[in-house]
């Protein structure tokens with residue numbers, strides 16, 4: 001199909017919508033099977049995620065499918081569940097600290113801004129798992145070096161300017177800007193440099209992500225250079241906090257609006273006699289908790305940007321239509337997750353119970369979940385993410401009563417790379433502890 005003869009914004013079939021000069025958005029399960037799960041190269045947008053600048057191509061900014069898979073293979077060991085679980089005792093220490101900080105805020109009768117506290121928790125967990133050391137957000141209880149505020153600006157910049165790479169090349173990717181280190185991502189870069197430096201002086205480093213990657217490099221120096229380890233660490237810091245904050249905020253925002261489900265969930269969790277800091281294993285056995293989390297991944301997918309791929313030489317047929325080489329084909333988690341044909345007539349409502357129904361329909365829904373993407377570019381942090389979200393959700397529901405300061409007040413959020421809510425302060429009150 002030659003796109004230059006079609007007006008922009010034209011719906012080709014209801015499933016295929018031309019959203020830009022050379023881009024078609026696909027809201028159909030075929031988009032997952034035939035685009036995301038294919039070996040097509042990624043869209044040009046991803047190139048802007050070379051952080052801090054184009055000298056550091058990471059697994060996210062590598063658009064060539066073959067080279068991407070090689071990079072992904074080099075770092076996969078760091079993200080495996082078996083590796084993440086080794087850090088669980090250290091993650092638990094951070095949860096204890098998190099709980100103490102919430103208790104202090106409650107005792108001081110201060111409302112809690114979840115957009116800050118979930119982000120502090122997630123950043124510190126990334127530090128612990130990647131570098132064997134937390135960054136100190138929970139200890140200091142503040143946005144150290146404005147990292148979180150800068151992240152908001154950075155994702156806005158990336159999500160807009162990524163579509164105009166020539167502007168990026170003229171402005172922030174200009175060699176002079178690179179030379180003077182003026183990139184907006186410098187704080188992520190600086191955080192990573194400082195963490196690696198501190199790690200080199202830490203005699204208690206574990207087999208953390210960095211160590212796993214160094215192991216791969218020691219075994220296969222010809223296929224992985226030193227810069228790749230650094231780039232992977234930067235990508236992990238950049239991707240591992242906002243996303244967690246978004247999903248945890250959404251879980252509680254929608255649970256507060258579903259009081260019956262909240263009560264049932266609390267009953268399930270109270271009856272389960274969980275450890276003081278719920279273990280990952282314990283949380284996986286809680287059916288309603290897992291249904292609530294899945295529904296949150298579906299209903300408020302943290303990543304809200306189009307996942308784009310490029311039609312290959314020879315073109316490709318999707319949803320029965322042929323696209324010429326070079327057309328950008330994208331799949332958006334928010335559009336897919338609202339499909340009534342997959343998720344039912346109430347796809348536009350938050351309803352965790354849909355995940356506890358007929359096994360065939362649950363399998364169909366599972367196949368069409370793209371909160372973590374799909375195919376060769378799927379989120380490598382998904383094991384860590386699910387562990388953090390499961391533990392945090394169980395702990396919060398069991399240990400705190402939560403109420404919005406202004407009940408019913410709507411939160412705010414804009415869709416950049418991630419859709420991270422803010423401005424819905426809550427009171428948290430500790431419940432009786434086990």
Ligand code: HEM
Pocket residue numbers: 059060061072126235236237239240241243244247301302303307308370371372373374376377378379380381382384385386
């Ligand atoms: C609930 C939380 C999270 C969600 C929903 C999520 C989702 C995603 C999605 C949709 C992508 C892009 C896939 C694509 O472009 O096709 C992605 C990429 C990525 N995520 Fe996550 N993510 C989450 C948490 C994390 C965490 C905790 C980490 C770090 C440990 C992480 C690390 C990454 C990295 C490094 C990439 C780039 C991967 C690549 O392009 O190969 N994510 N994530």
